[in-house]
Amino acid sequence: MPSTLTLAPAPPSEAAERVRLEVREFLAAELAAGSFETHVDTWLSGVDPAFSRKLGERGWLGMTWPKEYGGHERTAMERYAVTEELLAAGAPVAAHWIADRQSGPNLLRYGTEAQRTDILPRIAAGECYFVIGMSEPDSGSDLASIRTKAVRNADGDWVVDGAKVWTSNAHHSHYAIVLVRTAPADPQHRHAGMSQLLVDLSLPGITINPIRILDGGHHFNEVVFDSVVVPGDMLLGEEGAGWHQVTAELAFERSGPERILSTFPLLTAFARRASSDAELATLGRLSARLLALRQLSIRIAAALDRGELPDIPAALVKDVGTTFEADVAEEIRRVVDVPASLDSPDPLGRALAEAQLHAPGYTLRGGTNEILRGIVARGLGLR
Structure with a gap:
């Protein structure tokens, strides 16, 4: 390999x-x-x-x-x-x-x-606290297609216009690292002309619109930038190096244990109750998958200790890990006789409802699984 x-x-x-x-x-x-x-x-x-x-x-x-x-x-x-x-x-x-x-x-x-x-x-x-300013309403996981732009004004500051989406907890955060176009898009070099800015979210011209999830909760947002003036010294890294920098950043975002443990509280609640043959078989199957995924994730942590940047393995862990998280909710739902409800007096019923209602986000955040599989395929030389 x-x-x-x-x-x-x-x-x-x-x-x-x-x-x-x-x-x-x-x-x-x-x-x-x-x-x-x-x-x-x-x-x-x-x-x-x-x-x-x-x-x-x-x-x-x-x-x-x-x-x-x-x-x-x-x-x-x-x-x-x-x-x-x-x-x-x-x-x-x-x-x-x-x-x-x-x-x-x-x-x-x-x-x-x-x-x-x-x-x-x-x-x-x-x-x-920080928020990620990468995806946009019309680009999703295709970061090369972003349209949020930043241009220098006469004072040397950046004027930012555009919007970012899926910005989790922007309404609680102090800063965003925002991926912007600082040069016009070039169809022949889609990854060129992008930079990252450190943006204080209290600046005038920033509007944070909530995007509620299925349980009514609010952590996703749309952040709109309307002629926001960002000080010139808040460029992060090099102008034009945004694609390289954001790729390095994503290795940290995609590889951690949060990509396999979002539904772990549900799995533990289920483990305490599992008794039938079907329940025990489900528990064994999910536990085996979790142990294998944990080893992958730990190896990436060790690679970071060695100073490596394991962006391709991180994409793989995020893909298979978030698929597992959704499977936890679905496989447990099939074998338990517990109604899923946020108002249930049963901790298992509440955890199951939370997991099901959050499930649409598992394989979207941090890059859709389809995008991640493309990254892995390129790493293997298959495309």
Whole structure:
């Protein structure tokens, strides 16, 4: 198999297991104190700034970053253990999730010293939140077709016009990293002429419109930019290098345990009750798939520790992982005699309803599975 899809196994990490136990103890105490309730898909729908600050106080945000920027210089495997435990518990981590997962690493890689010094310590403290500004209403996962544009004015600032969609928790966030056209589109070079801007979401001319999901919840948004003036020094990285930068960013977005654990609270609720032959068979089948997917995801974390950028394996993990998340809800629904309802007194019924109502988003966010399969095919030299 080509090297683009070959990843070395993750070495054992005593440090990761130590921090895993610390997180479990913390979560048990928080649950006992009633500070949060377990839900499905909380890395997008569970916004709790106070909880995010608690994680920051314990050094569980910005874990792999340099200490000079508020980080803790720990390994990607230690960070993986922390995020995995938070997801498994259904903890409310959505406020800081994007900033910690990809916006911070993007700033470390491409940001200016002023940008890093100003923003990274606040992310690590659980006090500064980011939104992804990639997809657009008429382009979806085809980022090469974006039309949001930014032009320099006489003062050297950027004037931004356009719209971004599926911007999860923009209404709770402080900044967006926005992919814009800084040069006219060229049909012969579709990936050229794009740049990334750091945009303060409190700037005049920005309108955030809610997009509600099937359960009435609101984390998706449309963000409209109407002649928004962004300071000239808020360019992220190099002008015209937006495609390269966003491709690197997506490796962080697509590979983490959130791509396989969104419905894990439902699976655990089901596991506690499974007793019939059909239920036990379903549990065994889903558990085997989860264990295999976890190994893939962990290998990507280990690759990041080695300084690699596993964008092709990350796309594969996101594809098969989110397909699994949807299958969890469907396979459990088939074998349990529990009505799915958000108002059910039965925790299994509530978790099943949450998983079903969130399911349409699993294989869309982070790039549709069809787009991801195209990325993998190119990595294999098949197209």
